[in-house]
Amino acid sequence: EAAVTQSPRNKVAVTGGKVTLSCNQTNNHNNMYWYRQDTGHGLRLIHYSYGAGSTEKGDIPDGYKASRPSQENFSLILELATPSQTSVYFCASGERARGDSDYTFGSGTRLLVI
């Protein structure tokens, strides 16, 4: 079954440390996305990608980097983690819609920065 898998599911990081969140999709979708979800803000787009080797800035990219080494994998990197980056992060994959949505989300990574 096509899916989006995120790892780790939960992560505790120290302030100033490096954090890498991983995402793998088996949907063969070109586009992949990273969102964070916070109470009162909904889902906010951090970075996205059109395909292997491409990364684009979303609406809140500051403090985050992204890497798309292959069609299947898309990582979100926090080089110097801060407590304000404590959140739930969701990865999604999708295609340019041809009439219906192919946007598939992973189960999320809960990150706590202390």
Added chain:
Amino acid sequence: QQKVQQSPESLSVPEGGMASFNCTSSDRNFQYFWWYRQHSGEGPKALMSIFSDGDKKEGRFTAHLNKASLHVSLHIRDSQPSDSALYFCAASEPPDTNAYKVIFGKGTHLHVLP
């Protein structure tokens, strides 16, 4: 300013009742709409998309789009306790553009009371 505005923030309906949500895009570039549902502890899952003026019905769910006002609504008839979740409206640019960002609203919490 949030490009996708949702109302209400929270909604309680009795089991078997009708639940209705509203959503408006403030950016005419974002006029292709989706509704997503997120149960606690899970990632959002797509419910339905609507790209054309008028109604679209899928089972107990009906979406209505007015492109002139960029307003979309979702109605759930015969609401069930399992419908209790966070409902997101999402809007995107035309699917044939390279940008193809999808922007989410803050969501509406639905509580279906047994």
